[in-house]
Amino acid sequence: MSHPHPELGAPPKLAKGGLRVTPLGGLGEIGRNMTVFEYDGRLLIVDCGVLFPEEEQPGIDLILPDFTTIRDRLDDIDGIVLTHGHEDHIGGVPFLLRLKPDIPLIGSKLTLALIEAKLQEHRIRPYTLEVTEGHRERIGPFDCEFIAVNHSIPDALAVAIRTPAGLAVHTGDFKMDQLPLDRRLTDLHAFARLSEEGIDLLLSDSTNAEVPGFVPPERDISNVLRTVFANAQKRIIVASFASHVHRIQQILDAAHEYGRRVAFVGRSMVRNMGIARDLGYLRVPAGLVVDVKTLDDLPDHEVVLVCTGSQGEPMAALSRMANRDHQIRIVQGDTVILASSLIPGNENAVYRVINGLTRWGANVVHKGNAKVHVSGHASAGELLYFYNICKPRNLMPVHGEWRHLRANAELGALTGVPKDHIVIAEDGVVVDLVDGKARIVGKVQAGYVYVDGLSVGDVTEPALKDRRILGEEGIISVFLVVDSTTGKVVGGPNIHARGSGIDDAVFAAVTPKIEEAVARAASDGVAEPHQLQQLVRRTVGKWVSDTYRRRPMILPVVVEV
Numbered sequence: 001m002s003h004p005h006p007e008l009g010a011p012p013k014l015a016k017g018g019l020r021v022t023p024l025g026g027l028g029e030i031g032r033n034m035t036v037f038e039y040d041g042r043l044l045i046v047d048c049g050v051l052f053p054e055e056e057q058p059g060i061d062l063i064l065p066d067f068t069t070i071r072d073r074l075d076d077i078d079g080i081v082l083t084h085g086h087e088d089h090i091g092g093v094p095f096l097l098r099l100k101p102d103i104p105l106i107g108s109k110l111t112l113a114l115i116e117a118k119l120q121e122h123r124i125r126p127y128t129l130e131v132t133e134g135h136r137e138r139i140g141p142f143d144c145e146f147i148a149v150n151h152s153i154p155d156a157l158a159v160a161i162r163t164p165a166g167l168a169v170h171t172g173d174f175k176m177d178q179l180p181l182d183r184r185l186t187d188l189h190a191f192a193r194l195s196e197e198g199i200d201l202l203l204s205d206s207t208n209a210e211v212p213g214f215v216p217p218e219r220d221i222s223n224v225l226r227t228v229f230a231n232a233q234k235r236i237i238v239a240s241f242a243s244h245v246h247r248i249q250q251i252l253d254a255a256h257e258y259g260r261r262v263a264f265v266g267r268s269m270v271r272n273m274g275i276a277r278d279l280g281y282l283r284v285p286a287g288l289v290v291d292v293k294t295l296d297d298l299p300d301h302e303v304v305l306v307c308t309g310s311q312g313e314p315m316a317a318l319s320r321m322a323n324r325d326h327q328i329r330i331v332q333g334d335t336v337i338l339a340s341s342l343i344p345g346n347e348n349a350v351y352r353v354i355n356g357l358t359r360w361g362a363n364v365v366h367k368g369n370a371k372v373h374v375s376g377h378a379s380a381g382e383l384l385y386f387y388n389i390c391k392p393r394n395l396m397p398v399h400g401e402w403r404h405l406r407a408n409a410e411l412g413a414l415t416g417v418p419k420d421h422i423v424i425a426e427d428g429v430v431v432d433l434v435d436g437k438a439r440i441v442g443k444v445q446a447g448y449v450y451v452d453g454l455s456v457g458d459v460t461e462p463a464l465k466d467r468r469i470l471g472e473e474g475i476i477s478v479f480l481v482v483d484s485t486t487g488k489v490v491g492g493p494n495i496h497a498r499g500s501g502i503d504d505a506v507f508a509a510v511t512p513k514i515e516e517a518v519a520r521a522a523s524d525g526v527a528e529p530h531q532l533q534q535l536v537r538r539t540v541g542k543w544v545s546d547t548y549r550r551r552p553m554i555l556p557v558v559v560e561v
Helices: 093-097 109-121 188-197 218-231 245-257 267-278 292-297 317-322 347-359 380-390 402-414 461-473 504-509 511-523 529-548
Strands: 019-025 034-039 042-046 062-064 077-081 105-107 128-130 136-139 142-148 157-163 166-170 201-205 236-239 261-264 303-307 335-338 363-365 395-398 429-434 437-443 449-452 475-482 489-498 553-560
Touching: 019 166, 019 201, 042 142, 077 136, 077 142, 093 109, 105 109, 109 128, 109 267, 142 188, 166 188, 188 380, 201 380, 218 245, 218 335, 236 317, 245 261, 245 267, 245 303, 261 267, 261 292, 267 303, 292 303, 303 317, 317 347, 335 347, 347 363, 380 402, 395 402, 475 511, 475 529, 489 504, 489 511, 504 511, 504 529, 511 529, 529 553
Parallel strands: 042 077, 077 105, 105 128, 166 201, 201 395, 236 303, 236 335, 261 303, 335 363, 475 553
Antiparallel strands: 019 034, 019 429, 034 042, 062 449, 136 142, 142 157, 157 166, 429 437, 475 489
């Protein structure tokens, strides 16, 4: 197997007749999926998603792929193929289109409807091309064929990309549910046909590669939901991804069966379910869905609320309910269903929400105690079956953390893909398909780009480190006035602490140390305010560390008079 190396340099010029594949997100992580294909100087992008922040990234709203490597080549981009409508595949599109709004978006009806609604908020009117399974479209030098795949959202597609360099197939996210709710199966016949043509490079979803066997059918959840609905005495509150149409359909069906009304809570949930209903992907019986404002007029046993927050997101509706920071107040006897999996890294946040809800008396039903979720990604058994159908000449696992990528690579090897034709890459690692062989040839910049409010890319890793220090250790401010002639302290120092747990009164002990350090600096000819600030920072920091074993942020201000 071919592995990336930390000392990889910039990739060489692409060989004539070769296909270059550059993942800018989604490899080594769950989310932020984005892959750039290059042939003959032209670019085709598959997906452009976001990653959601973890606890060590305080204040961050979203994490984007790094567009640096394509920023100067926007005119070379022939299109962005969107495999499906989940945020980790489409959430970054508005930020890319801010750089060049007329890049064509190619995808299925539902996928395009979801991204168009999102782009309206950014005041971008995109150029779109709607495709369906079986559709074949030439996008620049890329001859693209679209294939139906089953996932946890309707209308998901894989894409086969033909160029003179060979046939590359990108699966997007997929599984092989044999009893899907919408009866739309993963088109194994199409993949078998492509196999006969010869798949030169297969980029395959790795998310569930460590999980043995096959994913249970989505419809298995229906019986569990009906049991929960039958036993619930008061309100039922369901938290799900705002794009999980199949799961919401089952909630609606259960609510209709048990005589409950449903209200959607949260802007993204209301918007996406409205789109799915209008396009016919969500079947809603007349009178079932009501405005959340009307719920006060209904008895608790007739109420179902569907909201976001299944991943413990701090600002999502469910988290705010758990924190008593939402108009909907959890009361004893409410039932809360978390109808989703745990994205790696979100476990602590989710269990914190579960504990908060339980504290207020809710009965919380989640994947750990009931079968209220099945994955949207193929497990190991399905992947083995898939590889035996596709028989790829080269395999590149995508979409997953390192353990998922490696497990997927092992599955490919078991089915006969030569190990030296399996490429385990990571974000930024460049893979060239030349003369039928995929090889790692270099690396480009592909770091995290943070969205914080209206700023994009302004927050850096050092800034996040400062935020973590502020959150964990607090801040100590030091203000003093120095005579510009003598260098002596003539005012202060005034020292105040916030969030450090240290009382301001104790700083009398460090005042003589500051005055002594400043006087010594003056005798050595040091008088520049910035140098004095650094001196004060070191003096106070050492004293706090020696006295309290803490490392708060020290913010010194030195004024000369």
